[in-house]
Amino acid sequence: MNKNKKTSLNKKIIKSIAAFAAVLVIATGALVCIQYYYSQVRNYSNQAFGFARTAATFIDGDRVIEYVETEEKDDYYYEVLDFLNSTQQETNLKYYYVFVPYEDDLVYVWDAVHVKGACDLGQHEKYMSEKSKAATFDVFRKDPPEEISIQKDKTYGHIASAYSPIFNSAGTPVAVVGVDLSIPGFRRTIAMYMLLVLASIVTITLIALTVFYSSVERNIINPISQLTKSAGEMIGNLESDKVVDIDIHTGDEIEELADAVKKMDGDIRSYITRLSAITAEKERIGTELNVAKRIQESMLPRIFPPFPEKDEFELYASMIPAKEVGGDFYDFFMVDDNHIALIMADVSGKGVPAALFMAIAKVLIKTSLQAGRSPSETLERVNMQLLEGNDTGLFVTVWLAVIDTITGKGVAANAGHMHPVLKRKGGKYELVRYRHSPAVATIEGVKFKEHGFELWPGDSLFVYTDGVTEATNAEEELFGEDRMIEALNAHGDEGSAKLLPAVKEDIDDFVGDAPQFDDITMLVFDYKGAE
Numbered sequence: 310m311n312k313n314k315k316t317s318l319n320k321k322i323i324k325s326i327a328a329f330a331a332v333l334v335i336a337t338g339a340l341v342c343i344q345y346y347y348s349q350v351r352n353y354s355n356q357a358f359g360f361a362r363t364a365a366t367f368i369d370g371d372r373v374i375e376y377v378e379t380e381e382k383d384d385y386y387y388e389v390l391d392f393l394n395s396t397q398q399e400t401n402l403k404y405y406y407v408f409v410p411y412e413d414d415l416v417y418v419w420d421a422v423h424v425k426g427a428c429d430l431g432q433h434e435k436y437m438s439e440k441s442k443a444a445t446f447d448v449f450r451k452d453p454p455e456e457i458s459i460q461k462d463k464t465y466g467h468i469a470s471a472y473s474p475i476f477n478s479a480g481t482p483v484a485v486v487g488v489d490l491s492i493p494g495f496r497r498t499i500a501m502y503m504l505l506v507l508a509s510i511v512t513i514t515l516i517a518l519t520v521f522y523s524s525v526e527r528n529i530i531n532p533i534s535q536l537t538k539s540a541g542e543m544i545g546n547l548e549s550d551k552v553v554d555i556d557i558h559t560g561d562e563i564e565e566l567a568d569a570v571k572k573m574d575g576d577i578r579s580y581i582t583r584l585s586a587i588t589a590e591k592e593r594i595g596t597e598l599n600v601a602k603r604i605q606e607s608m609l610p611r612i613f614p615p616f617p618e619k620d621e622f623e624l625y626a627s628m629i630p631a632k633e634v635g636g637d638f639y640d641f642f643m644v645d646d647n648h649i650a651l652i653m654a655d656v657s658g659k660g661v662p663a664a665l666f667m668a669i670a671k672v673l674i675k676t677s678l679q680a681g682r683s684p685s686e687t688l689e690r691v692n693m694q695l696l697e698g699n700d701t702g703l704f705v706t707v708w709l710a711v712i713d714t715i716t717g718k719g720v721a722a723n724a725g726h727m728h729p730v731l732k733r734k735g736g737k738y739e740l741v742r743y744r745h746s747p748a749v750a751t752i753e754g755v756k757f758k759e760h761g762f763e764l765w766p767g768d769s770l771f772v773y774t775d776g777v778t779e780a781t782n783a784e785e786e787l788f789g790e791d792r793m794i795e796a797l798n799a800h801g802d803e804g805s806a807k808l809l810p811a812v813k814e815d816i817d818d819f820v821g822d823a824p825q826f827d828d829i830t831m832l833v834f835d836y837k838g839a840e
Contacts, residue, residue: 319530326522330514338507345506350469354457357471357488360402364486367392368407368419370477373484376418377409380431390419397421403468403491407475408434409484410445418484441470448472449482459492467492532557536567552578608668610641613806621714621839622649623805626832629776629813629825636663636705637774637828638671642679647715650678653726653772653832654707657748666703670695670749674709684709684722685759688749692724692757695750704750708772710762715839717764722757724749727775730797734767738797740790766838769805771797776827780816783823788816805835 368389376386389407397405406420406428414435417428428434436442444458458470469490474482539555552575557567613625626639636656644650652674656663673694677687688707695705708726712719721729725748732738746757764770773793780788793812800811809831816829 318533319526322522322525322530326518330518334507334510334514337510338503341506341510342503345503350457350459353459353469353490353492354455354471357457357469357490358455358473360396360400360405361471361473361486361488363396364393364405364407364488365473365475368475368484368486370475370483373407373409373418373475373477376430377416382430386419386430390422393419393421401490402488404487404489406487407484408487410442410449415445444470445472445485448474449485528559528561529563532559532563532567536563536570539570608671609638615641616643619714621837623835623837624649624833625805625809626830627809627813628828628830630828631776631825632660636660636667637776637830638667639772639830639832640671640675641832642675644678644681644711647713649712649714650675651710651712651770651772651832651834652707653774653830654705655726655774655776655828655830656705657703658701659827662701662703666695666701666705670705670707674707678709678711683759684711684720685757688722688724688746688757689755692749692755693753696753699750704748706748712764712834712836717766717768717836717838718761719764720759720761722746722759724757725751727773727778730771730773730794732769732771732797732801734765738769738771738794738801740794764836766836768836769801770834770836771808772832772834774828774830776825776829777812777816777831779827780820780829781823781826782820788819792819805833808833 369385372385376382393405393407396402402421404421407418408415409418414433417432417434418430420428436445438460440458440460444456447456455471455473459467460470461467469492471488471490473486473488475484475486477483535555535557552571555567555571557564609628610626615624624641626641628637628639630637636658638652638654638656640650640652642650652671654667654670654674656667656670658666670691673691674687677690678684682690688709705724706726707724708721708729709724710719710721723729723743723745725745728740728742730738731741743760744758747755777793778788778790792815796812796815797808799815800808803811812831813829
């Protein structure tokens with residue numbers, strides 16, 4: 310059995326209406342029948358007590374006990390009897406009598422003789438029931454409450470009894486007037502009335518609920534069913550040109566919902582169209598970025614060792630961009646047979662603009678150095694060239710050196726770049742700190758400083774971009790210069806070919822799963838000397 314089986318809204322409404330109708334019919338029928346029952350009881354009570362009070366007022370209470378004691382009748386006695394007889398004959402009274410109650414039975418004083426079995430003066434009779442006995446003694450006092458008693462007896466049938474006391478001149482109750490109204494078929498009358506009322510209520514309720522259900526079905530169920538069907542067809546229709554067809558005019562929130570569904574269908578179609586275009590554009594851009602990445606990679610020297618015929622040095626470099634293309638670059642080339650140029654640079658910004666700026670800067674620097682200019686002259690010339698039409702505000706930090714591979718002497722210029730790291734033979738890697746010049750393409754006409762240095766056989770030079778020291782882990786801690794120096798010294802004896810991958814592995818271990826925010830570019834130059 311499927312526990313998740315859904316129940317339709319139509320069935321739910323029908324069940325709710327049926328339950329409501331049942332409660333309404335039962336509650337209304339019960340209320341009406343109870344009201345009818347008590348109205349009948351009040352009617353019988355008014356009649357019975359009216360006759361009882363009339364007789365009690367008419368009869369002289371001072372003479373009642375005398376009749377009981379002597380059992381002798383006189384003219385007054387017959388006058389009262391005639392009154393009772395005539396009243397009984399002209400009304401629907403079953404019994405009309407006067408008696409004196411005692412503990413065990415009652416003694417009749419008058420009893421209308423219009424009915425068969427009337428009792429004579431002084432005749433004793435048992436109480437009809439304990440209920441009658443209790444009712445009799447309840448009224449046998451001054452100002453008793455008037456409460457009618459309805460009961461069914463095998464002999465008398467349904468009887469509505471009322472009792473009213475007769476007082477003597479001293480105000481003492483001496484006898485009781487009894488009135489019995491015959492109410493044949495009392496229960497049957499109530500039952501028939503109940504059935505009639507229920508039938509009427511059921512008929513009216515069914516008509517009203519039928520009209521109500523028709524309105525609900527027309528204004529709620531059918532529109533919602535149409536909305537459900539249209540929503541189910543919406544996804545399938547997206548592959549075709551068929552739009553959602555909803556024709557709902559209820560003039561309420563359901564119509565607003567239908568309009569919203571139609572608008573949503575149109576919005577989804579527009580979104581899919583835009584998404585398809587965006588996806589195609591992203592795929593095109595991705596393809597172009599891959600091409601740009603390959604072009605950028607092809608611009609950087611990637612064959613190591615780069616100069617197999619040169620025994621004076623070993624050289625390795627790497628660049629890992631943060632995006633498809635990056636703004637970092639390195640370069641090295643022989644200016645002449647005995648001089649090598651080393652370049653490490655970092656363009657501000659990321660992505661394609663930085664990559665284009667990088668390509669221009671790289672070409673300009675190389676062209677200037679190959680023309681025989683010194684590092685400072687090269688940076689001054691490139692600074693002037695990059696500032697022309699630089700509307701994007703990009704700039705580039707550059708560390709540039711030209712080294713004599715025979716003598717180990719070199720000249721370097723630093724335009725706002727990171728401090729280089731030097732390891733003397735047998736020593737450890739240490740930062741070489743000195744005052745930098747401004748970055749290239751920031752200030753027009755700036756003069757760039759240069760300084761000389763000398764490498765000895767066994768020395769090692771390491772240059773890098775800020776992507777190394779500013780690599781950040783999940784706790785937002787930087788890799789920093791100290792960790793970089795520690796990594797260099799930990800792997801410095803493994804050889805220049807293994808140094809850069811080892812440092813990159815230490816950076817990756819530190820960063821963990823945190824994303825790479827900047828390009829990581831490194832270059833190591835091991836000087837061996839002319840010998």
